[in-house]
Amino acid sequence: MPVNLLDFDAKGMEAWFAGLGEKPFRARQVLAWIHKRGAGEFAAMTDLAKDLRAKLEAKASIGLPEIVGDSTAADDTRKWLLKVDGANAVEAVFIPEAGRGTLCVSSQAGCTLDCAFCSTGKQGFNRNLTTAEIIGQLWLAEKLLGERTNAGSRARQGRHVSNVVFMGMGEPLLNLDAVIPALRLMLEDNAYGLSRRRVTVSTSGVIPGMDRLAAECPVALAVSLHAPNDALRDRLVPINRKYPIAQLLAACNRYLVHAPRDFITFEYVMLDGVNDSPTHARELVDIAARVRCKFNLIPFNPFQAVQGLGLHRSPQERIRRFAEVLQRAGLTTTTRKTRGEGIDAACGQLAGEVQDRTRRRGIPITEVRA
Ligand code: SF4
Incomplete structure (x- = not known):
């Protein structure tokens, strides 16, 4: 072999x-x-x-995943479906914006953690991706976006990858043996040459993984917080039962020792009537007093409303007021623009469709076309 x-x-x-x-x-x-x-x-x-x-x-x-789907949304967000073996396909999404292009990569086929609002989590866990399958997503994106030059110089403008986020399928900190070499390749001058701050690993709060990443490759860290107290977070992000918020914040502070000029980005999906009240926002302000952080509010992508799980996107006005509470407390807060909705490429939707088709209807992955 x-x-x-x-x-x-x-x-x-x-x-x-x-x-x-x-x-x-x-x-x-x-x-x-x-x-x-x-x-x-x-x-x-x-x-x-x-x-x-x-x-x-x-x-x-030089073994790359096979492209079995390639679709582009009206807003130019582009999603690839990549077959990694006979039974599994993962997705990578490219999001072009003025002055930058962000590639969202997957680290596992499926996920064990079953967050309440996540399409990937609902499909169960199949396996960890290898380093080749992770870095292969970046290799293919660069190639397909057509920005690589034979001379080896990489333009830093136009449609190509300037940032990578591990926010696709899977919990990257449960697959660090493969993720860390892939991160090193992303940062390596002789490979992709991305700066440490342009590569973000997003975790639901796997504390031992946070400590290992801090020691071995402290790139930018995003934490999927999604709730301001343990009672609610236990329901939305079940790993909180193992690693509750106080321990998570302590781990964030340990991480920042290794990345002294960084912030932790707390991701917070806005769920109508669940975690989006002014009281929740004020609880977040208390959390923010304990760690150097900023907030990224994510309007929920309501795929699950269709499945009857009762979660819906917060109204825009409620999101605005929520952000205002945080901003008034001096916290940097952004609200993520929803991208790629027409191709199921928005946060929490990756691979739901693929896994459903392959499992429930028994259609081989090679037949799936976007
Ligand atoms: S949100 Fe992330 S950690 Fe949670 S189930 Fe989905 S992929 Fe897994």
Whole structure:
């Protein structure tokens, strides 16, 4: 079985090349060919010696997920459905905005955590993605967005990836063995060269994972808070029963020791009549006094209203008033624009459709077309 070179960060690549009897600079050359210059085959690596290319052909591969769906919403949000094996597909979403392009990547096929408002969580958990399957989402996005140049220079304007957020399917901190090498590739100058602050890992609050990420690769951290007290958060984000808010805030503060000029971004999905009252907002102000943070309010994407689970998006005026309470207390608060609704690419909707089709109707993933 050939080794998939997309599974290696820079150190891993050097170690594997050392095993082949090759010098570290060869590993760096190949890493740059794959990630900086977008080479998908060894034949394209024209400055490698022929015998090395032959060795690579025999022992290695550049194995990418297969694109089985590619759809673009009216607002230019683009979603790819990527088959990672015979039974699983994950999604990646590109969100273009003025001056930046954000790629939302998945880290697991499904999720174990079952947050009350989340489509992915409702589909159950299939498996962790590999490093290759995670970084492959960025590799493919760069290629498909057509912004990579053969000279290896990457423009920083127009439609290409300037930011990555781990907010697709899965809880990234439950898959850190694969996520950390992928993060290192994103930050690596010889690969994607993104700055630490342009890569955000979003967690529902897996505290041991937060501590490990802080120690090994402290990128920007977003925490899916969604409720200002334990009683409500236990219901909305069940992992809160294991890691309640006080422990979560302590973990946030430990994280910030490793990222001293950062903030924690608290994500807060606005659910009509559930967590959106002025009292809830004032409770958040108390939380904010305990950690350096900002808030991102997310209008709920009401896919579950259809499924009868009784959750609905807060009215716009209530969201505005909620934000006002936070802002009056001096807290940086943004309200996320809802993007990609026409293609089920908004927060909490990733892969719901795919998993439903593959499981309930037994249609092979290859037949799913956006
Ligand atoms: S919100 Fe995130 S952690 Fe919660 S079930 Fe969905 S994918 Fe998992």
